[in-house]
Amino acid sequence: MKFSSSLTPRLLLLCACALLLAACSPKFNWREVRSKDAPYSILLPTKPSTFARPIDLDGMPLTMTMTASKVDDTVFAVGSATVPDAAKAQTALIAMKTALVKNINGTVRSEKSTAAASSTQGLSASIDIEAVGKTPGGKDEVLFGHFVSKDKEIYQVIVMGPEKEISRENVDTFIGSFKHN
Numbered sequence: 517m518k519f520s521s522s523l524t525p526r527l528l529l530l531c532a533c534a535l536l537l538a539a540c541s542p543k544f545n546w547r548e549v550r551s552k553d554a555p556y557s558i559l560l561p562t563k564p565s566t567f568a569r570p571i572d573l574d575g576m577p578l579t580m581t582m583t584a585s586k587v588d589d590t591v592f593a594v595g596s597a598t599v600p601d602a603a604k605a606q607t608a609l610i611a612m613k614t615a616l617v618k619n620i621n622g623t624v625r626s627e628k629s630t631a632a633a634s635s636t637q638g639l640s641a642s643i644d645i646e647a648v649g650k651t652p653g654g655k656d657e658v659l660f661g662h663f664v665s666k667d668k669e670i671y672q673v674i675v676m677g678p679e680k681e682i683s684r685e686n687v688d689t690f691i692g693s694f695k696h697n
Contacts, residue, residue, distance in 0.1 A: 622649025
């Protein structure tokens, strides 16, 4: 591909400006976080907090460790837990998805599921959703969720907040950065 000599400097200037603006965003200071409790890494937009709490997933008591950060009213969080039996992991993913959608009095706008079994990877499944609802105060809320199981390990990777404030680029950056190590 050949560029005209007048277009090349403009294109370079435009690219430089875009990079400069992206690097100067004080709200989103992406950093890689590796869990101490589970084998994963993820990019978070601000310094995260981590806590663990007991949960019940349709009669399955577990302890979930959550690592989360917040930008304005938008929450970026990843939760991890271990189920007692890998055969129950898919059920746990569905229960996590259902509970989070219920938390925003929401409805699922889109959903995609996958499941696989291999001799080298073990059992794995994932559910990706986009749901919309309202906060108790009546504000529109959106939830982007990526729910993953790998053998006995389960994860929820979510972005939740006011629909008008969440960019798809930030959702894609966050959810796409989740890596099971």
